[in-house]
Amino acid sequence: MPSLDPFISRTHIAYFSMEIAVRPEMHTYAGGLGILAGDTARSCADLEIPVVFVTLLSRAGYFRQIIDAEGRQTEEPDWWEPERWCTPLNAMVAVEIERKPVWIRPWLYIHTCPHGHQVPILLLDTDLDQNDRDDRALTHHLYGGDDSYRLKQEIILGIGGIRVLRAFGFDLHTYHLNEGHAALLTLDLLNRWRIPAEDLIAEEPPYDVAEVRARCVFTTHTPVDAGHDRFSYELFERLLPGFVELDVLKSLAGADRLNMTRLALNLAGFVNGVARSHAETTGHMFPGYRIHAITNGVHAETWTHAAFAQLYTRYFPQWRHEPELLVRALQLSDDEVWRCHVSAKGDLVRHVKEATGVALDPHALILGFARRMTGYKRPLLLFEDLDRLIGLTERRPLQVVLAGKAHPQDGDGKDAIRQLHVIARRLQGKVTCVFLPNYDMQVAKMLVAGSDVWLNTPLPPLEASGTSGMKAAFNGVLNLSVLDGWWIEACIEGVTGWSIGHGDDDRRHAADLYDRLDNAVLPLYYEEPARWRTMMKQAIGNIAYYFNSQRMMRRYATEAYLR
Template sequence: MSHSSGGERASNDGCNDRYDALRRLAFDLGIRWSGANEDIWMRLNPDVWQMTHNPCLVLNAVSREKIDEHLADDTFAVQLQRIIDQHQKHLAAPTWFTTLPDASAIGQIAYFSMEYMLSESLPLYSGGLGNVAGDQLKAASDLGVPVIAVGMLWQHGYFRQEIDSAGRQHALFPVNDTAQMPIEPLLRPDGSLLRLAIDLPGLTVWLRGWQVRIGRSRLLLLDSNDPINPVPVRLITEQLYGGDAEMRLRQEIVLGIGGWRLLEAAGHHPRICHLNDGHAAFVALERARNYMCVHSVDFQVALTATRAGNLFTTHTPVSEGFDCFEPALIGKYLRRYIEQELEQPLQNIISMGQAPGGAPDSAFNTAWFALRCSGAVNAVSQLHAQTSRRLFQPLFPRVPTDEVPIGHIVNGIHIPTWMSTDVQERWQSTRGEQHPWSVSIPADIGRLLGEVDDGLLWQLRQQARAVLVAFVRQQLARSEAVRGESLSVIECAGAGLHPEVLTLGFARRFAPYKRPNLLLADPDRLLRLLNHPARPVQLLIAGKAHPANQVGQEMIRQWHQFIRRPEARGRVAFIEDYDMRIARHLVQGVDVWINTPRRPWEACGTSGMKVLANGGLNLSQLDGWWAQAYAADLGWALGDAQEHSAEHDTADAEQLYLLLEKQVIPAFYDRGGDGRPAGWIKRMRASMGTLVAQYSADRTVREYVEHYYAPMARAYVARSGHDSALARNLVARYADLVKHWPGLSIDDPVFAQGEAGYDIRVMVKLGGVDASLIQVQVYRSAQSSEPWKTWNLTPVAGPGSASAVCYTGAIAEAYPVDFYTVRIVLKCEAEMDACVAAPWILWQK
């Protein structure tokens, strides 16, 4: 009897261990579930799995008794153990990051974002910003980069969309049930829930901590929905991008100040803090406050030390996109924190979010504040960097726009997330580990594609389109059913869509600058294009308009009206409630991805990148990433690479129609004797071979490590070491510059004509400024095809006073003398952060 009881206990223990392992797999968003490993979820509940692909929902939909029956089954147990072993092997394998010689010096990176798009099972995102954050977090896991991310656990997330029979958008806000999501509460070492506090005027805000596992990476989430809080406080984490300015400020305080406290409470001490846009700007204050406490220094020393490790990525291409708050509102919520905990006058901090010399009551701009608190700032495409320099120019009134210190790293997408499972499995079956998204074995995609014949490439494209058409029919039928349509209408939903017709895709936020209705400029012409008897086209559309954006909602209604025209039936479909699941199906199945923003209002754009690995092609405005990726053999370009007002939309619409009529559609239907479009497939090869790796999140994260994380970590360590000696010296140096810079002056330079240009001589009166900190330069502005240029002058040793130094040099070009001027800037050796050093500039004229 005791033997039987012991065997039963052993069996139960085995099931419990396997259940815990199964649950860990379900909660790890770093695993890509596909035909190669999804059978365990199919066996548990095929209906829920096929509808959601959410392992957490599968576990919750099946009784523990039934799960235990499967776990006791030898076949199931073997499958489960194989998946566990493969995943553990993957996590334990050496990574790209571990091969770096200075990996340990970089330390941990904290990544702050208001939203994350990681999985449809975790709806904590709105769109592009969350997409970037989620894909970079996954790529960091693949590469082994030690990133710990911080975000918000939204009770409702972003709104869900319903379109009624009249084409009106309705915003719905279903509750995010934590029991159905792949998240776990953060616990203290004693097993209690991790809770922390933020003091706001008159009350304490209690925040709970949660975590999400993404392979090697972790995402920590803040949650104000604690019953101990008053209802208005509980609602701080209710809705992403909802509420008024006051609610938005509360949310940003929680993300920034609460987020850094959550990191500390969870035992993380990162050297780098990466701000994904300006929403988390207040983290710079809390990081400095924490440094003050740990190192017993004042705020200026703490900010100077920690600024070196703060990276700010701006995503906004228009000034209206920056969050701005009235100074009185900042004072209402942060006065006590600033004056008592930071020991700073309130206006000193508020002025960091205002233009130099601006009125004290001018708006506090969080992006400007983030820039001033960061050691480096980057935009997300080459064109966006140019746009951002103009947007941030008010902070650098004496600095030429081209020298405003903003770099760029182009966004990329996490290829395994967006590549179809059919394509992924075909690559793995033919090439093993050498595939386009390999991290451990870099692949020459062009060479690999050269080993694949046209027949296979076209077969994969045909299959992907057929899968998409089936999915869209299913989605349309569901929408009709929700609207209460008849069974006959439901059964006919999407029936006109055909798996062998050229399929165009257009999906994004409906906002005027995105120009989602550019194709509707001439509805009759579009109908002729769609219904060509020999070369038909079908168009799939998706997207949301912000609930407060009436213009965007009207654009959706206009598409709805067009789709209801008898001639458009079966040729155009609007797929409701655009989310990650719909986006994934669209980018995997469409033949051409269309993007029509008004240049330069697309900071980067990643939707077009997602079609690349799936064999889709791009027809896009020369904006964002496409402005630097486009080549004639890779896709099609809209626009003339210039900026225009809305009056130019008519010309762009005409060009869009012509591109489709004269180039895109003929190329797709120009078939050879084998029934395949050789020219189209050639373009697919070129696009995939040239662009897939270049626009991957792996490349993006590697560049962040090499260009920002590594040097910034070294700078932070240097400033924080030896009792913050360097940070203290830099604060004193800054104070000395403030005192003496007004006395610095430049005498009229002498330009002597030489054989190849000019010999220059100029006297500089130092006025007390340390000569070792300054660089005297000759500057020439851009001239026709010649970019701006500078030449460094050198001090002349010899007799002279300590208050004046002669500088000389030569330039090997001979524009008129009036084209040149002399200026003084700070040297790199001054060790000031670029955003701090740039305003220190003196012009001779």
């Protein structure tokens, strides 16, 4: 039976994330944050970095997306069976919430990389006989419920998670917070490093803050103000009465509300954004902090279509461990690269037919767009001027495949999905436009590999990094994106893809998008296939070689973990 024992003595780093995409059958992720955490775990195993991962079990998942005939999204729980993939460990810890113990039991999932190295992933569960009905449900719904439910989840992740690790005997020197959801673990560390009263200097807080900072790494992911969790101090005091001195907490987390990002910023010795531009944006949002930049990456083997993986293995046998070898992609044969792309595109065409009944033309250009459906991602930008879109498509065929979920409480995001369905019906017979429901890891793998062009249209500077376009590049798919996040670093105009960047509003960005499609993308695809295939190889050689999670984790190891 799987056990934690082999990992305890050799593991010195803990990585906390509210969500993690371990495998498609485990519904423990909602989107990019969880996908990144999963790729981090896979690369830690590949590189033998001694990390244990901590997350919530999320039995009911994020949600299963149901789209009705009018394009309206509704949500259902997305239950999965932990016992199929994980092992319950015979240990429990308790966290006092509202003056009563809430018991937590971890489940163990072990990820094994191709050469056999393993990393443990602990999934925290409160669905136990020892808890009352409400507390049993605290680890069911990812990002569900009201503020009270969410703060209780963050108590379980941060405080419960660190106590689970301590109970098993891990000797940890670094705690990596993937976003602010686990920031309360810093308060547990403060209590552990409380200064004896006789050693206190007047006016000094009763904690060794320097010791806590020396142990904590914080990666912030969002430049969107609403994305930073905030809770009232009244709620905090009700759930965790007397856990830390309130005046100390306010000095660390904000005077008016408990800001989890600010708490993490003040108690982490290393803080980073997830792209160079995001680090700058974060510095403007939170002046006075040193924000490093470690640009995200994606796991090479996970996101590369089988046909491309075979091709890379033939020419670059060590590419999985050293994706930087893909810098030699220009050596690849145009015909072989195109054959791999045709295989990936065929898989996507078949899936679209099975899922929606729409038959895509495998010879016509497919534009892919898939991400969380929310305002700043601007999913409707491509459809700003339908007459212009129809006109350019009459000259050269264009097919659009869309996917994405809106948070259940994001009314604007849900309305965007409805509008996309209305637009698709209006375009019927003129522009093929299809929406794939219930976007998940499996759908994402097909879309990023099978599209010809990957579209991203965030409102700058609100894209922290973005990783879907990186995955596309591993499959020779060209990016067409607003210059924001990672794409500022990766875009070589007309070489690795194309930028959308003229103007500063939706109308001007839409006009620039149509210009790029009409004057560069579509003519190149249909009229200069040799140049298109060269660009595919340039995308692999200039993007995949660098924007991967092996490079990302080597940087975390040397810059953040070995301070």
